[in-house]
Amino acid sequence: MNDFFLMxxxxxxxxxxxxxxxxxxxxxxxxxxxxxxxxxxLEGKMLASAFxxxxxxxxxxSPWIGLLAGVITSxxxxxxxGFASITHRGDQIVSGVAINIFAAGMSIILGLxxxxxxGLTPTLTNxxxxxxxxxxxxxxxxxxxxxxxxxxxxxxGHNLLVYFAFLIVPIIWWVVYxxxxxxxxxxxxxxxxxxxxxxxxxxxxxxxxxxxxxILCGIAGAYLSIAYNAQFTRDMTAGQGFIALAxxxxxxxxxxxxxxxxxxxxxxxxxxxxxxxFVIPGIGEIPVQLxxxxxxxxxxxxxxGFIGKAxxxxxxxxxxxxxx
Amino acid sequence: MDRNSRLNWINxxxxxxxxxxxxxxxxxxxxxxxxxxxIEATQxxxxxxxxxxxxFGYTLYYATNFIFTGLAVAVAFHAGLxxxxxxxQAYIGGLGTAIVILLLDPSTSPWIFIPGSIIxxxxxxxxxxxxxxxxxxxxxxxxxxxxxxxxFLASSLMVYxxxxxxxxxxxxxxxxxxxxxxxxxxxxxNIVAKFGFTLExxxxxxxxxxxxxxxxxxWVFIWHTRWGYAIRATGxxxxxxxxxxxxxxxxxxLSMCISGALAGLVGINELVGYQHRIIMDFHFGYGFGGIAxxxxxxxxPVGIIIxxxxxxxxxxxxxxxxxxxxxxxxxxxxxxxxxxxxFCGALQxxxxxxxxxxxxxxxxxxx
Numbered sequence: 001m002n003d004f005f006l007m008x009x010x011x012x013x014x015x016x017x018x019x020x021x022x023x024x025x026x027x028x029x030x031x032x033x034x035x036x037x038x039x040x041x042l043e044g045k046m047l048a049s050a051f052x053x054x055x056x057x058x059x060x061x062s063p064w065i066g067l068l069a070g071v072i073t074s075x076x077x078x079x080x081x082g083f084a085s086i087t088h089r090g091d092q093i094v095s096g097v098a099i100n101i102f103a104a105g106m107s108i109i110l111g112l113x114x115x116x117x118x119g120l121t122p123t124l125t126n127x128x129x130x131x132x133x134x135x136x137x138x139x140x141x142x143x144x145x146x147x148x149x150x151x152x153x154x155x156x157g158h159n160l161l162v163y164f165a166f167l168i169v170p171i172i173w174w175v176v177y178x179x180x181x182x183x184x185x186x187x188x189x190x191x192x193x194x195x196x197x198x199x200x201x202x203x204x205x206x207x208x209x210x211x212x213x214x215i216l217c218g219i220a221g222a223y224l225s226i227a228y229n230a231q232f233t234r235d236m237t238a239g240q241g242f243i244a245l246a247x248x249x250x251x252x253x254x255x256x257x258x259x260x261x262x263x264x265x266x267x268x269x270x271x272x273x274x275x276x277x278f279v280i281p282g283i284g285e286i287p288v289q290l291x292x293x294x295x296x297x298x299x300x301x302x303x304x305g306f307i308g309k310a311x312x313x314x315x316x317x318x319x320x321x322x323x324x
Numbered sequence: 325m326d327r328n329s330r331l332n333w334i335n336x337x338x339x340x341x342x343x344x345x346x347x348x349x350x351x352x353x354x355x356x357x358x359x360x361x362x363i364e365a366t367q368x369x370x371x372x373x374x375x376x377x378x379x380f381g382y383t384l385y386y387a388t389n390f391i392f393t394g395l396a397v398a399v400a401f402h403a404g405l406x407x408x409x410x411x412x413q414a415y416i417g418g419l420g421t422a423i424v425i426l427l428l429d430p431s432t433s434p435w436i437f438i439p440g441s442i443i444x445x446x447x448x449x450x451x452x453x454x455x456x457x458x459x460x461x462x463x464x465x466x467x468x469x470x471x472x473x474x475x476f477l478a479s480s481l482m483v484y485x486x487x488x489x490x491x492x493x494x495x496x497x498x499x500x501x502x503x504x505x506x507x508x509x510x511x512x513x514n515i516v517a518k519f520g521f522t523l524e525x526x527x528x529x530x531x532x533x534x535x536x537x538x539x540x541x542x543w544v545f546i547w548h549t550r551w552g553y554a555i556r557a558t559g560x561x562x563x564x565x566x567x568x569x570x571x572x573x574x575x576x577x578l579s580m581c582i583s584g585a586l587a588g589l590v591g592i593n594e595l596v597g598y599q600h601r602i603i604m605d606f607h608f609g610y611g612f613g614g615i616a617x618x619x620x621x622x623x624x625p626v627g628i629i630i631x632x633x634x635x636x637x638x639x640x641x642x643x644x645x646x647x648x649x650x651x652x653x654x655x656x657x658x659x660x661x662x663x664x665x666x667f668c669g670a671l672q673x674x675x676x677x678x679x680x681x682x683x684x685x686x687x688x689x690x691x
Contacts, residue, residue: 040472083671090670093406093468094619098666101612105658106354113358113651242472249469287488293480296473303465312466 019266024220025244035209041099043241049221071218078214089319189313372644381526387636393614409471410611412478417588420448430504449588457580529597
């Protein structure tokens with residue numbers, strides 16, 4: 001019983017760690033898509049940020065500088081996306097694809113030029129990373145059965161960025177639904193003309209949304225390379241940007257539901273690792289690939305309207321042309 | 325020349341050329357940043373792609389894959405759809421090809437094997453595009469998102485099949501047994517040898533003619549058939565197309581299936597032409613490369629063939645570059661691909677206001 005309980009707690013603990021970058025990236029996508037700009041470049045921005053964060057952390061010996069470098073890189077790519085798709089009204093998807101491919105190639109090219117380790121960055125020491133924090137009171141609760149374990153394993157023992165990711169969600173909800181900026185953001189994604197008529201610049205608003213997305217996506221990438229792992233490796237995002245995109249759709253572009261979707265997808269990921277080779281009596285071994293594919297499958301089914309309906313912001317993907 | 329024909333020239337030739345040049349200039353800057361002399365790099369790249377027979381063979385071999393995926397993206401583009409799922413369709417198409425070959429008796433004649441494997445690739449590629457197309461047409465889900473998801477689904481499915489079903493017993497590598505020799509497509513160096521010429525061995529095989537054949541078919545189909553007309557009309561203005569009696573839903577299904585089928589032929593070149601078995605990730609990067617090729621080739625088969633050749637050069641030359649210079653890898657080609665997608669796709673009109681002002685100003689028309 002106790003072992004089983006511990007296994008559940010540990011799986012949930014892994015869920016939190018795996019969900020963190022998904023939450024940050026999907027929140028980035030939320031800002032961008034709510035403002036009417038499709039952001040399939042999440043994957044690339046995360047990857048670029050992961051690379052720059054690990055590089056800066058190893059060169060300057062500080063995770064904070066790493067984080068900053070990651071965020072700046074991701075924001076830079078966001079602004080490129082904005083330049084192409086807002087200012088020049090180019091195809092937002094094409095621009096996103098370009099960013100993804102660019103990050104995949106560039107991270108290796110620069111890594112090779114800077115560190116000569118086949119595209120990897122040097123392994124970071126503990127001073128150069130965000131390490132797990134032990135929350136106060138672990139010793140105090142430790143003697144209480146169940147709760148002690150939950151507190152020790154699940155609540156305590158994560159790094160700063162994990163707590164940040166979970167704390168930012170209510171703040172984002174508040175910004176999107178309770179502030180003037182949030183109101184305009186939602187409006188510009190639905191009906192940019194109305195926003196324009198009200199004398200507010202559509203382009204400026206969209207750029208702002210992309211910038212916020214850039215920051216969040218940068219933190220997501222930095223988390224991967226300088227908190228969750230201790231170096232940058234080739235293609236280390238491995239589709240997580242797209243899972244975040246799937247979570248964004250699955251969560252219907254609403255902060256809390258998107259977070260729940262991230263937790264669900266993170267849980268599936270954590271489960272897949274544990275179910276490797278696990279045989280269910282009477283059914284047989286569950287193919288790990290099936291569990292891995294579930295987020296994509298669920299998103300396709302949801303999008304097709306078989307379980308609820310995901311309706312994107314009305315003007316998403318449409319460049320705004322101001323009439324003269 | 326009147327203004328319209330000038331504008332035509334600007335749109336068809338000057339702007340695309342400028343965009344490609346910008347992408348190359350950006351690549352040159354990257355070369356300088358990582359301390360590689362761009363001129364030396366270009367020389368090595370061109371030598372690798374053209375300098376010796378084997379290298380040139382590789383160039384054309386890679387170009388073949390890009391023709392297939394470039395055509396695939398272009399057909400969907402003509403219908404106003406963005407098929408980002410070329411990766412998955414190419415992967416699953418290869419599965420179809422492999423299934424046909426592995427199921428047929430090894431002593432079957434090549435005259436059955438070869439069309440059979442092509443049909444297998446076409447069918448499975450089309451099938452993998454049919455589902456997203458159906459969902460877009462009849463269930464309203466967005467084709468871009470579903471095709472992205474289908475890329476990942478394809479990759480999970482293929483890992484499962486390669487490890488658990490197709491893998492030869494007692495073998496570690498997740499790959500199938502060798503295809504029957506009768507199914508192999510002849511290599512070009514073997515064909516010319518029959519006529520008494522000698523060429524260095526390279527993976528170049530007759531798939532390149534299959535690719536050229538399909539380029540011609542696509543040209544005829546898009547510009548000289550009713551269906552092609554309906555596809556273009558829908559892509560230009562689907563509301564107007566409805567008034568002309570065209571059913572957009574059917575067009576979505578039709579164009580996506582053709583698109584997927586074309587992408588599904590990558591396996592013909594890679595698997596039947598060269599590897600002679602199905603391996604993991606044989607398709608990798610060609611689906612996305614096809615987007616760059618279609619954008620650069622302006623969705624026209626001739627443009628696509630030229631762009632594919634350029635990408636073949638970059639792929640093969642990039643390998644040479646990685647081999648010659650220690651501080652650079654083949655990923656530089658991926659970067660170039662991204663820059664071409666950026667400048668020929670998302671930023672394609674960046675120079676348009678200036679050029680139009682310079683070469684075809686409005687008031688000249690009136691005088």
